[in-house]
Amino acid sequence: MEFYNSDLWRFTRRDFLVLSASFIAAMSLDGIPGAGTGNAAEINFPEGKCEVKKAAEKRVLVAYASKYGSTGGVADVIGKELCSKDVAADVALVKNAGNVSSYQGVVIGSAIYMGKLMSEAIDFVEENKDFLRQVPVAYFLVCMTLSQPTEENRAKVLSYMNPILKAVPEIRPVGIGTFAGALDYNNLSWLTKKIMKSKGSPEGDFRDWNAIRTWTQEPVYAKFVR
Numbered sequence: 001m002e003f004y005n006s007d008l009w010r011f012t013r014r015d016f017l018v019l020s021a022s023f024i025a026a027m028s029l030d031g032i033p034g035a036g037t038g039n040a041a042e043i044n045f046p047e048g049k050c051e052v053k054k055a056a057e058k059r060v061l062v063a064y065a066s067k068y069g070s071t072g073g074v075a076d077v078i079g080k081e082l083c084s085k086d087v088a089a090d091v092a093l094v095k096n097a098g099n100v101s102s103y104q105g106v107v108i109g110s111a112i113y114m115g116k117l118m119s120e121a122i123d124f125v126e127e128n129k130d131f132l133r134q135v136p137v138a139y140f141l142v143c144m145t146l147s148q149p150t151e152e153n154r155a156k157v158l159s160y161m162n163p164i165l166k167a168v169p170e171i172r173p174v175g176i177g178t179f180a181g182a183l184d185y186n187n188l189s190w191l192t193k194k195i196m197k198s199k200g201s202p203e204g205d206f207r208d209w210n211a212i213r214t215w216t217q218e219p220v221y222a223k224f225v226r
Helices: 013-030 070-084 119-127 151-159 162-167 190-198 209-224
Strands: 059-065 088-093 105-113 137-142 175-179
Touching: 059 070, 059 119, 070 088, 070 105, 070 137, 070 209, 105 119, 105 209, 119 162, 137 209, 151 175, 175 209
Parallel strands: 059 088, 059 105, 105 137, 137 175
Antiparallel strands: none
């Protein structure tokens, strides 16, 4: 699931020695770094369409880029919340979104991975910028930094939007949502798991579903539909 720690790749001599010792121990078990870690947890990337009972005036795309599934869960809740408001919402990975010209609004989400937006999210915006500047657009970010929701951390997470905002300034989002993610060590590679544990990164699901639904209602629904 999505994670980010701003000090993730800053190693002290002690960190290096701990990781080196762990690597040697793993190699001595069966010759591969993954020895003894067990099976990875299942990772889901939800996609689907919501068809409302009455004819919908608006169809909205919720497109997302996810590394370990946490952002997909957020996108799924956004889609379902819009559906509950009688908005036809499609949820898809950005790589599967296809032609976006039939939508009257687009919500774009990305995990923050290694301190950056995922490249496929940036590519999606740049490839569709001519259309996106004509319809309401909202962005959301999912980042483990917000497991500690301080104002400083919120500002840090918002700064990760700068590459897109500078690359396509003609797209002016109606809102930018920032949400905590979830971290399951069972989904990580042996090395990444060791690094995260050495830095004390918290494991667990920190997604605030009420905050996600509230953001979907305002500004997304309010600005897209009303």
